[in-house]
Amino acid sequence: MIPSVLPTYSRAPLNFVKGEGSWLIEADGRRFLDLGAGIAVNALGHAHPALVDALKAQAETLWHVSNLYEIPQQQALADKLVDATFADTVFFTNSGTESCELAVKMARKYWYEKGHPEKVEIITFSGAFHGRSSAGIAAAGSEKMTKGFGPMLPGFVHLDWADHDKVVPAITDATAAILIEPVQGEGGIVPLPDQCLKALRDLCDEHGLLLILDEVQCGVGRTGKLFAHEWAGVEPDIMMVAKGIGGGFPLGAVLATEEAASGMVAGTHGSTYGGNPLACAVGNAVMEIVNTPEFLEEVNRKAGLLRQKLEGLVASHPDIFDSVRGSGLMLGLKCKASNIDVVQAGYGQEVLTVPAADNVVRLLPPLTLSDDDIAEAIARLDAAAAQLSAQAA
Numbered sequence: 356m357i358p359s360v361l362p363t364y365s366r367a368p369l370n371f372v373k374g375e376g377s378w379l380i381e382a383d384g385r386r387f388l389d390l391g392a393g394i395a396v397n398a399l400g401h402a403h404p405a406l407v408d409a410l411k412a413q414a415e416t417l418w419h420v421s422n423l424y425e426i427p428q429q430q431a432l433a434d435k436l437v438d439a440t441f442a443d444t445v446f447f448t449n450s451g452t453e454s455c456e457l458a459v460k461m462a463r464k465y466w467y468e469k470g471h472p473e474k475v476e477i478i479t480f481s482g483a484f485h486g487r488s489s490a491g492i493a494a495a496g497s498e499k500m501t502k503g504f505g506p507m508l509p510g511f512v513h514l515d516w517a518d519h520d521k522v523v524p525a526i527t528d529a530t531a532a533i534l535i536e537p538v539q540g541e542g543g544i545v546p547l548p549d550q551c552l553k554a555l556r557d558l559c560d561e562h563g564l565l566l567i568l569d570e571v572q573c574g575v576g577r578t579g580k581l582f583a584h585e586w587a588g589v590e591p592d593i594m595m596v597a598k599g600i601g602g603g604f605p606l607g608a609v610l611a612t613e614e615a616a617s618g619m620v621a622g623t624h625g626s627t628y629g630g631n632p633l634a635c636a637v638g639n640a641v642m643e644i645v646n647t648p649e650f651l652e653e654v655n656r657k658a659g660l661l662r663q664k665l666e667g668l669v670a671s672h673p674d675i676f677d678s679v680r681g682s683g684l685m686l687g688l689k690c691k692a693s694n695i696d697v698v699q700a701g702y703g704q705e706v707l708t709v710p711a712a713d714n715v716v717r718l719l720p721p722l723t724l725s726d727d728d729i730a731e732a733i734a735r736l737d738a739a740a741a742q743l744s745a746q747a748a
């Protein structure tokens with residue numbers, strides 16, 4: 356008999372009832388160190404007092420009004436994002452994949468309004484993940500996500516990851532945009548080298564294409580900059596955001612330049628919940644904390660510390676781990692043992708990590724994790740690796 360919850364997830368038998376900072380407490384009382392943070396969502400950890408206060412205060416005042424009316428919390432968050440980034444304008448969504456939907460629509464509408472309705476194609480890359488909506492799976496294009504789901508939304512051209520020589524020949528009169536994650540998450544924590552992102556920006560300028568970045572996982576302080584593309588010193592035309600921006604409250608956004616957004620006039624797009632007062636109250640609190648030089652500096656310091664200790668961990672377990680990769684607090688352990696076994700051995704040591712493609716274990720801890728949490732993380736991962744080695748022997 357089918358479970359009452361549609362069985363599309365393979366869930367670990369863990370039932371968390373409370374969260375505190377970098378820790379999750381199981382119903383049986385065990386305390387798990389959370390190095391997954393809801394897959395890069397709980398950017399400020401669990402139950403951060405500033406976020407709890409923001410949500411409570413808004414909940415006692417006004418939960419929801421339609422986008423038929425002004426929403427001051429939404430205006431304030433849009434102003435913060437515009438001030439802090441390349442963007443001139445923001446549309447709020449509820450999730451990453453909804454941000455993908457709008458990014459695709461916006462790029463096509465841009466060219467339509469410019470008198471180029473033939474420009475509809477978007478170039479994407481292998482290993483990509485843009486969520487599970489029809490546009491998201493068509494954009495990523497992997498068989499795992501698309502098989503059995505009927506005709507795909509047309510207009511996506513899939514190229515090999517970071518193979519620059521393949522991009523130029525793929526550009527035609529029908530090309531509208533290039534869409535890429537500055538650091539692939541689901542694909543296995545694969546940072547795009549800065550020179551590749553710069554080269555893609557140059558190509559877009561040369562051929563008059565829009566550059567769309569998916570920063571749903573790597574954005575909002577995760578890599579030690581507010582947004583990951585800042586490391587390369589280039590700016591996109593359109594950017595997808597979600598996950599960390601809501602700190603655990605469902606919230607996403609599409610940021611764009613005035614030019615790229617010029618086709619999106621009244622009536623061309625909408626969302627019932629997108630930019631709702633509750634979500635934006637929390638989003639404002641997240642931005643106030645994350646978008647400060649002190650906070651981002653701490654992310655970089657802790658990322659350096661964690662990475663250095665992970666290098667040591669890899670060196671002491673050459674049978675289990677191959678290498679460390681990633682950017683900031685978006686780190687991947689490329690495994691020699693099965694990544695699923697490593698994640699499960701972690702459960703035994705009460706430490707939570709997340710598997711990704713390419714046999715990688717992802718570490719996406721709260722950006723607020725402490726130095727003690729880092730030491731604890733290494734001790735627990737070390738114990739998990741030792742246990743796996745002992746099992747294999």
Ligand SMILES: *Cc1c(COP(=O)(O)O)cnc(C)c1O
Binds near residue numbers: 452
């Ligand atoms: C998680 C993710 C998405 C999809 O976000 P949802 O909120 O699950 O729809 C899109 N792109 C990237 C890079 C992601 O990591």
